[in-house]
Amino acid sequence: MIPLADNIPHRRFPIINWLLIVSNVLIFFFTLSLGEVAQQFVQIFGVIPYRFLNEFDSFEVMTIFSSMFLHGGWAHIIGNMVALYIFGDNVEDRLGSIRYLIFYILSGVAAALTHIYLNQDSHIPTIGASGAISGVMAAYLIFFPTAKVITVFPILFFPYIIELPAIVYTGVWFITQFFSGLLSVVSNAQAFGGVAYWAHIGGFVGGIILIPFLLVKKYKRRRYIDEYYPW
Numbered sequence: 001m002i003p004l005a006d007n008i009p010h011r012r013f014p015i016i017n018w019l020l021i022v023s024n025v026l027i028f029f030f031t032l033s034l035g036e037v038a039q040q041f042v043q044i045f046g047v048i049p050y051r052f053l054n055e056f057d058s059f060e061v062m063t064i065f066s067s068m069f070l071h072g073g074w075a076h077i078i079g080n081m082v083a084l085y086i087f088g089d090n091v092e093d094r095l096g097s098i099r100y101l102i103f104y105i106l107s108g109v110a111a112a113l114t115h116i117y118l119n120q121d122s123h124i125p126t127i128g129a130s131g132a133i134s135g136v137m138a139a140y141l142i143f144f145p146t147a148k149v150i151t152v153f154p155i156l157f158f159p160y161i162i163e164l165p166a167i168v169y170t171g172v173w174f175i176t177q178f179f180s181g182l183l184s185v186v187s188n189a190q191a192f193g194g195v196a197y198w199a200h201i202g203g204f205v206g207g208i209i210l211i212p213f214l215l216v217k218k219y220k221r222r223r224y225i226d227e228y229y230p231w
Contacts, residue, residue, distance in 0.1 A: 046125025070127035107135020114202025135207030
């Protein structure tokens with residue numbers, strides 16, 4: 001499933017969300033400009049579980065944050081930034097810019113720590129904003145469960161554009177990540193298929209846990225037109 005848009009407009013310019021998108025894109029182009037040195041750059045600033053646990057110092061802690069802004073290819077950066085663009089603006093609307101930034105970073109930390117814990121012997125660098133964006137998707141699910149997500153959905157190898165409620169879209173996404181993560185454990189593969197599924201799960205669960213601590217209700221908020229909470 002590839003998200004294209006949602007039907008919830010933001011009420012104010014999502015400055016932090018755009019700064020995150022621009023930062024990720026600029027760092028991606030900087031990485032490309034390094035040429036053959038790019039792989040070494042990723043090795044240094046990506047999260048490597050074995051190195052993190054066995055050579056632990058302040059630099060290794062820093063790699064948790066630097067890894068969130070590195071991407072391994074065009075599909076990686078485009079997929080992540082499209083998802084951040086679609087879901088992040090509304091979450092920033094609800095949390096406010098500063099709390100949104102804190103939430104984004106902490107979700108990424110939760111994702112990285114989950115991946116490290118479950119892949120302690122891995123020497124493969126883990127990079128990408130996917131873990132933090134998974135947390136953003138969790139927050140979107142909590143805030144806008146009945147919002148419509150316009151999605152490219154493959155049926156018998158043919159792409160169809162359909163509208164899915166956010167609770168369905170994120171539910172299918174989470175189930176896919178969870179069972180892919182289980183498969184990686186059963187097959188004894190680390191970052192199975194090149195994707196750190198458990199980092200996605202860790203970011204998503206971390207986002208759900210973090211939301212109650214960051215959502216401060218200082219005033220009675222006007223609801224979105226189609227906002228409805230089944231819980």
